[in-house]
Amino acid sequence: MTETEREELTQHVLHAFEAVFPEVESTTEYSVWKQCERLVPHALPSLHRAAAPERSLTLASLAFKVAQYLRERGQYEEAEPLYQRALHMREQGLEPDHPHIAASLRNLAVLYWREGKYAEAEPLFQRALSIVERTLGPDHAQVAGALNNLALLYSDQGRYAEAEPLYQHSLHIFEQTLNPEHPQLALAINNLAALYAFQGRYREAEPLFQRALHIWGRLWDRSIP
Secondary structure, eight states, X not given: OOHHHHHHHHHHHHHHHHHHOOXXXXXXXXXXXXXXXXXHHHHHHHHHHOOOOTTOHHXXXXXXXXXXXXXXXXXXXXXXXXXXXXXXXXXXXSOTTOHHHHXXXXXXXXXXXXXXXXXXXXXXXXXHHHHHHHHHOTTOHHXXXXXXXXXXXXXXXXXXXXXXXXXHHHHHXXXXXXXXXXXXXXXXXXXXXXXXXXXXXHHHHHHHHHHHHHHHHHXXXXXXX
């Protein structure tokens, strides 16, 4: 097999893996996790062998999906270079405000955050926030999510004065854009309550905790047959 033929075969394999590899989150169903578990040992060698152009969005997508799976399995060292590779290729091949770039920034930031690399995570969260604000407008639910991520990062560092207005702004947007019993709204309420509790502001925290608990209770009741 010639070098050209070998590279063409690699590209076909990458396209096939990208098409079947699911994108996972912590809440992904077990059957999807098992599918990823079966595919990863085969997808990783293909990613490492690939000499695809820097603008290969197929390779970027596969690298991102595999990184997502590895991160959620706690394999941070293996996930980081794949996230970085996906981000670089997307920055080379997409418009600066493309949502895939925002997703790469956000998820690499989450990885750094979990590793305690706060200085590396912060500018990535900020860039992701700027992109969704410009593309979706300042009052979109995704903006609220990006604000909440940055607030959580500040809270973990004890930077409560910086976190509080972000939590409040995030909660306000969610209240305007989501159903009153949406779980993401409950989480935003709980996060602000936790911030107040950390600071000993219990009178402010208590009604928020109660409100979040009420929403989760209603959702639980609905889930029971």
